[in-house]
Amino acid sequence: MGKIIAIIIILLLLVVAGLSAYLASYAVHGARYTLEETLDYERKRKGLRVSEAEGYSWEPFEVKSFDGYVLHGQIAMHPEPTDKFMIITHGYTLNRNGSLKYVPLFRDLGYNCVIYDDRGHGVNEPHVCTYSLKEGRDLMAVIRELNRRFGDEIYLGLHGESLGSATQIRALMYHPDVKFVVNDCGFAEIIPVMQGGLRGMHLPGFMVYLASLASRVMYGYAFTKARPIDALPGNTIPICFIHGAADDFITPDHSERMKEATAGYAELHLIPGAGHAMALETDPEKYVEIVNEFVKKMETMQR
Secondary structure (H helix, E strand, O other): OHHHHHHHHHHHHHHHHHHHHHHHHHHHOOOOOOHHHHHHHHHOOOOOOHHHHHOOOEEEEEEEOOOOOEEEEEEEOOOOOOOEEEEEEOOOOOOHHHHHHHHHHHHHOOOEEEEEOOOOOOOOOOOOOOOOHHHHHHHHHHHHHHHHHHOOOOEEEEEEEOHHHHHHHHHHHHOOOOOEEEEEOOOOOHHHHHHHHHHHOOOOOOHHHHHHHHHHHHHOOOHHHOOHHHHOOOOOOOEEEEEEOOOOOOOOHHHHHHHHHOOOOEEEEEEOOOOOOOHHHHOHHHHHHHHHHHHHHHHHHHO
16 A cells, blocks of 8 residues: 555656646747737737838847847837937737837837847747846847947837836846836736736646746746846836736736835836737827826936
């Protein structure tokens, strides 16, 4: 009987270990969409100026990140010469074309606009997603490239959506020379988001910690370390948080927590009826109004 129990325990442990490894792999190797697939998806969404953004004059660029990983992106210079730049970072599974919908908004405000493919996305080489840990350092590489090409005195803002939002918050721990941040539906930490996904798979929430351990062994990082909110207690860069009030994937309390955590100026705007990454599409007029007022306020205070 003792041997049978031991065998059962070993089998259960193997099953748990195998499931943990599967969940870790599933989390970091999500579906990736091509530039064409993302562009087709964005074109079909209502109330967005994607086709207008496509028509801008875009210049491709490449930049090496901290570990030699090459990021691909493009920049659209404003028709009128300006020192104002906006870097827009897209969400998980999409690519730089997922940022196009935001470009006209900042173009109208007089900004040169930069979009790029996150690590492991778009035309970049395959790579696991680290949920802001490496992505934040990648963003710093893009910032340094802009400084190299256009000077250290440029007036730089950041906009991010979902994973892109987490990426920019994480980057703040490196104290970039950024004047303001527009943060759309980002996560304060990835663990609660993953637990929500586990509930959807009818699995217990505690499995996320086993998957985190498996990720540490398999990919060199634990999900528990993906906490962009930890960058905020010492941050003084102004942040405008925007979140869909009906977002049930990355819930609005993530933005609420980050607003309370930052040491600098912050404001939070919830868009009624908007699901995850749907705020601009749900209420484009309100979204534009919020961003315009925030950016102009920052420029008035800082310039």
